[in-house]
Amino acid sequence: MQKTNNLGSIKRLQREYAAFLKSPPPDMTIYLIESSVYECHFSFKGPSETDFAEGIYHGKFIFPYDYPKNPPEVYFFTPNGRFAINTKICLSITSFHPETWTPVWSISSMLEAIRAFMLTPAAGAVGGLESHSDVKKEFAKKSQYYTCPVCGANHQELKKIFLLENDKKNLTENIEHQLKINTSSTEVTSKLSNYDKTEYKLENVEKDHKIIIEKENNNNQQQDIIKEENDIITQNEINNECKEELLTKIENDEINKETKEKEEEINQEDDVLTILKKRQEAEKEKIKHFLENKEEIKEETERNEKYTVINETINIIFYLSIFLIILMVLNLLKIKIIMYFLN
Known part of the structure; x- marks a missing residue:
């Protein structure tokens, strides 16, 4: 359907x-x-x-x-x-x-x-x-x-994009986790005595230093990822603009197609009406011509009938004449025969 x-x-x-x-x-x-x-x-x-x-x-x-x-x-x-x-x-x-x-x-x-x-x-x-x-x-x-x-x-390119998105997600989770660890460390430190604080800080200097180094590495990685992501986002924005233009074009094409189809239907209807109108005018012309020539046709018919009667009458007279001539010839022959036998 x-x-x-x-x-x-x-x-x-x-x-x-x-x-x-x-x-x-x-x-x-x-x-x-x-x-x-x-x-x-x-x-x-x-x-x-x-x-x-x-x-x-x-x-x-x-x-x-x-x-x-x-x-x-x-x-x-x-x-x-x-x-x-x-x-x-x-x-x-x-x-x-x-x-x-x-x-x-x-x-x-x-x-x-x-x-x-x-x-x-x-x-x-x-x-x-x-x-x-x-x-x-x-x-x-x-x-x-x-x-x-x-x-x-292209699934090879798509694989790289999916990996990049997952790396970004994992990096974000790691940073949030490190921030939570730092917040917990601060809370624990505030509850310790001054002696305990000093000892705690000395014990965790190396750990904090490692965390700082890891953060710097993560930040460098994040900057690289952000740069790549920005490139991808820029490309995606360009693609999105192209796709929006494409969608607009598709919608306009669909509307233009519907309008064109409707115009064709209207034109077809106009063509049908024009044909019917021409046929009606032709029929009217035929009827008019028939009425104008009706008297002439009647006279011609009467004339033909008269000619037919005359022709038939002439034919009858002709055949009667032939018949009489034949009778006369037969009578003459009959008389000659009788005269011959009498002599």
């Missing part, structure tokens, strides 16, 4: 894309497709401490034209040992189960759910697979070298 684009679903998708790109969940990303706002590719890192931990898995959402009223279709492109590739996946958040779908789901929450479903058994579901642990690990390693021919997702 042919469906038409829904401006409400387009705006909902644009909001979700913008929210995701502005604040993406950890180890996840999406790729917009220029040809259709209803298609979106995704890549995410496998669940940690599992057979999928080293993998980066790529797939796509196909959203219905009435989204978020109905759920999307989900496909995978990278072999993973849990889901079949290039096949619609049966999950409670996909088009196989509209009865369990709710519009509160978003792209980020759906990706979190899909990643969680990777750890569940297939149980005979459509698109589900059961594989050995070694197979899943092998697929996970190979998935790091995948490049999507449609959206251009």
Whole structure:
């Protein structure tokens, strides 16, 4: 059944894309497709401490034209040992189960759910697979070298980005932990006596010195990471601006397409009306011509009838004359015969 684009679903998708790109969940990303706002590719890192931990898995959402009223279709492109590739996946958040779908789901929450479903058994579901642990690990390693021919997702580059984000997170946690340690040390020192304070400080000078050195190293590392992150953020901002322009262009193209289709329909209706009008005028001309020539046709018909009667009369006279001539000839012959026998 042919469906038409829904401006409400387009705006909902644009909001979700913008929210995701502005604040993406950890180890996840999406790729917009220029040809259709209803298609979106995704890549995410496998669940940690599992057979999928080293993998980066790529797939796509196909959203219905009435989204978020109905759920999307989900496909995978990278072999993973849990889901079949290039096949619609049966999950409670996909088009196989509209009865369990709710519009509160978003792209980020759906990706979190899909990643969680990777750890569940297939149980005979459509698109589900059961594989050995070694197979899943092998697929996970190979998935790091995948490049999507449609959206251009490069998992080698994406792996570096995910590692950089995790390093930043770990560094932040370490700094917070060191600050907590320093705060605890200060509280303990304030409660000790002057003698205990001096002894405590002497014992911890070396430790504090090591902590300072570690902080300086961490700060240097953090500055390097921040610099790399700023480069990535700058690139992401450029990409976001391009994507926003692309979204605007897609929306304008969709509106222009609808307007063009409506104009074509109106033109087609005008063409039909013009044809009907021409046919009506032609019929009127025929009727007018028929009425004008009706008397002439009647006279010509009467004339033809007279000619027919005259012709028939002439034919009758002609045949009668021939008949009389024949009778006369026969009578003469008869008289001659009789005269011959009398003589």
